[in-house]
Amino acid sequence: MTALLEIDGLYKAFGPVRAVNGISLSVPAGEVLGFLGPNGAGKSTTMKMVAGFLDPDQGSARICGDDILLSPKAAKQNLGYLPEGAPAYGEMTPVGFLKFCASIRGLKGAQGRAAVDKAIKRTALSSVAGQTIDTLSKGFKRRVGIAQAILHEPKVLVLDEPTDGLDPNQKQQVRDLIAELSEGRAIVISTHILDEVDAVCSRAVIIDQGKVVADGTADELRQLIPGKKTPSLDEVFRYITTSDAVHRSEGDHG
Amino acid sequence: MANVFTIAKRELAGYFGTPIAYVFLVIFVILSGVVTFHLGNFFARGSADLSAFFNYVPWLLLVFIPAVSMRLWAEERKSGTVELLMTLPISPWEAVTGKWLASVGFIAVAFVATFPLWITVNYLGDPDNGVIMVSYLGALALAAVLLAMGSCVSAFTKNQVIAFVLAVAIAFVIVTSGTPIVLDTVRAIAPKPIVDAVAAMSALTHFIGTGQGFVALSSVVYAISMVVFWLFATVIVLSNKKAD
Structure with missing residues (x-):
């Protein structure tokens, strides 16, 4: 290998x-x-x-x-990288933030939207996708960071x-996601x-x-x-x- | 280059994502009116032009520019987003240029917001709008130079208050170098080559030219080289300090 x-x-x-x-x-x-x-x-x-x-x-x-x-x-x-503490721009919404990251990674237009939608779905962020990141709980913030890391399928x-x-349920979700991504x-x-x-x-x-x-x-x-x-x-x-x-x-x- | 604009767009949207931008713009416009009509003796001058405003622009920028530039990198470092930004596939100069460009864009918006002054002089008389246009461009160039310096200072520290105070001090030197108040002080403590270098840095001399509707090539070269120098310094400082 x-x-x-x-x-x-x-x-x-x-x-x-x-x-x-x-x-x-x-x-x-x-x-x-x-x-x-x-x-x-x-x-x-x-x-x-x-x-x-x-x-x-x-x-x-x-x-x-x-x-x-x-x-x-x-x-x-x-490379997809989640820094310690999952920093993100607090005044942005998860969707806006992920679109920015997608754009930097060369994913623009329909391709960018599809990547953002997929990352939001995988990290179960849909319910807060339009809220500003500053207002999110620690668990959601962490998931925004993970979404940013997996956005471009690195x-x-x-x-x-x-x-x-993360709470036990969220931990399990992230573990399942990591297992799914590992292939x-x-x-x-x-x-x-x-x-x-x-x-x-x-x-x-x-x-x-x-x-x-x-x-x-x-x-x-x-x-x-x-x-x-x-x-x-x-x-x-x-x-x-x-x-x-x-x-x-x-x-x-x- | 596309990355520069993506970063600038995000940064500019970030300014307007908080109330700070609106507070800044309102106070800037109010103070612009105060300096023009009150301190600038606009009505007593009996002349329908904006020189009363532009004479005070460097002094307004002295305080307002550091207020914008202080957060450029200090906040990124404090919140840890600098780690995210610098691990995206962009080069440091793209990040530095993008963020600086956004700050210049923001100040451009602030200048556009002073349009009631322009309408006033056109209502009252028949000003030379070409001169006014050149004066605005000169003011924006001065702002661009000071913002590039402020960006470098902001990269030095995580503390926005320190970034603000330092930027005000350096902006004061940049604006007023060449005037006796600065040169006499420098002359007392530094050899002649340094005195000459400080004199050559004077932004005020170049800016006064644009206030008369006159753009010298040397002023253009001055503005571009100052911006390049300070942005380059920002990249260096950031490379060394980003992880502290």
Whole structure:
């Protein structure tokens, strides 16, 4: 399988803090990758670099073969990105906002209208499509952000906490949508909610202090705790990302 | 180029999506009337022209332009939409130019809204409408230069108040450089080449020409190069500060 998203040795430091410290990943079509890690582990920074918002100090990311630094426009055409917090222009309506995004992506006229209608339907936004975004609930705002990301049917989707702030019903809708979209696409979602990994991800990567510390299916991750038969993913997460575990793993490699 | 207009269209619609635009326009028009008829001694002059208005335009713009430009990038950065905008398939210069163009369009609307002044002078006498037209274009060019500067200042900070105050200070220098009040101060603290550079930046000198219906090539070059310089600076500042 060819990888639609390739992340190659990304490094990023903010002053003395190394936020991302050599992350490499590749995500083939059909895979939903859960991007996990404690707060401040470097998840959002990595996603911002993949989306072309932040320039890495070293390394690069390729989307459908296009380097995000060397040919950003081509790479971004194949990328749908939901930034953390799902920012959108508050004074616009979801329809107006999505039309703007469609237009920037070269979807104009009837083609643009069809894309906007489809995205609104998929994210169940019809009931609020004419309200200004500022007046919407957090859940609806998040869905406007998701609609914007899937509008142009991108091959690669990078979603930073897509289910944050949603109620259980809305979470399920988004998970169903991600499952539906996964065919033929590479999807990366960052999350704190480990249930999400079992529910929607075919593979999970745990990062801590800017490095990949675990990579595998949910079942493979469960086997990382020695001597425990069926640990919860919460337990695996805590085991891997507590500082003792990191030091232990560094010692193993050293 | 199509992206520039798409961004400009969205931005301009954004101005009118909130009451701020209407408040701005109403106050601008009222103040335009006040400076023309009251401060400008319109009736005492006994001349049916708009020079009373255009003499005060730079001073009106000094406050009104930063009020428009302060939100250009500071708000995008504060609300996080800058991340959305910059991860769409557009180049930074398209985003910067589009947003600046919208702000120029908005000020153009503000100038159009002063049409009662134009009607008044045409009712009272027989003004040279060519001169008035050139004066309006000169005013718009001055606004375009100051907006490009304001865009750069706004990219520096997430705080709109800081963006406003800084833009007023720099706009004051741009408008009044070349006048003794600025040059004497600069001369006291800087070497001659810098004094000459500040003198050459004077927008007022170029603007006064248009008030007489006269467009010098040097004024056109001045306006274009100032806009290009400040927009280029905006792109640089934004590239470095957008994620802070």
